[in-house]
Amino acid sequence: DVKVTQSSRYLVKRTGEKVFLECVQDMDHENMFWYRQDPGLGLRLIYFSYDVKMKEKGDIPEGYSVSREKKERFSLILESASTNQTSMYLCASSLQGKGYTFGSGTRLTVV
Amino acid sequence: QQQVKQSPQSLIVQKGGISIINCAYENTAFDYFPWYQQFPGKGPALLIAIRPDVSEKKEGRFTISFNKSAKQFSLHIMDSQPGDSATYFCAASTGFQKLVFGTGTRLLVSP
Numbered sequence: 351d352v353k354v355t356q357s358s359r360y361l362v363k364r365t366g367e368k369v370f371l372e373c374v375q376d377m378d379h380e381n382m383f384w385y386r387q388d389p390g391l392g393l394r395l396i397y398f399s400y401d402v403k404m405k406e407k408g409d410i411p412e413g414y415s416v417s418r419e420k421k422e423r424f425s426l427i428l429e430s431a432s433t434n435q436t437s438m439y440l441c442a443s444s445l446q447g448k449g450y451t452f453g454s455g456t457r458l459t460v461v
Numbered sequence: 462q463q464q465v466k467q468s469p470q471s472l473i474v475q476k477g478g479i480s481i482i483n484c485a486y487e488n489t490a491f492d493y494f495p496w497y498q499q500f501p502g503k504g505p506a507l508l509i510a511i512r513p514d515v516s517e518k519k520e521g522r523f524t525i526s527f528n529k530s531a532k533q534f535s536l537h538i539m540d541s542q543p544g545d546s547a548t549y550f551c552a553a554s555t556g557f558q559k560l561v562f563g564t565g566t567r568l569l570v571s572p
């Protein structure tokens with residue numbers, strides 16, 4: 351089975367800090383995605399990538415950036431964390447035209 | 462046109478009953494309709510998926526019903542069990558494009 355690993359389950363950061371969320375998948379998936387999940391709002395796409403060094407904005411990219419230097423790794427960066435970025439962050443990967451495999455999520459609290 | 466509307470937002474079903482979650486879409490180009498199941502503290506996991514060339518797909522107690530003319534699809538959970546208590550997301554995509562998710566349904570199966 352494909353495994354998507356997110357480096358941290360829980361993170362607490364201070365307002366203004368630069369935050370890195372790491373995601374690694376162990377199969378040769380082209381596509382990788384970052385979502386945030388908030389109660390009542392479902393899954394909202396932040397950024398996605400169809401290939402190494404490629405990135406595209408999702409529905410809510412403001413305040414975030416991403417990096418994909420290797421095929422298996424997709425990093426989400428909060429340039430200057432704010433309290434409204436407190437959320438559950440989910441990484442996913444997929445092959446073209448196939449369903450997604452999600453990681454277990456990182457619950458980020460910004461204080 | 463890219464939205465997938467999911468209902469209800471929450472659902473309580475007695476053990477042994479049938480759970481039904483509905484989704485509606487506008488984009489007639491959608492050709493892949495998966496359902497994801499998410500337990501607390503975990504990422505969503507692919508449960509079952511359907512393509513529009515069939516009207517129904519069954520896997521164990523889980524069935525997707527698809528109505529192409531109405532642009533609706535639904536998840537039926539037969540003989541619902543307390544272990545089915547989770548959040549369920551429908552989704553849709555076209556070709557190699559990214560998935561569009563519904564807002565989720567929180568299911569509680571009471572003993």
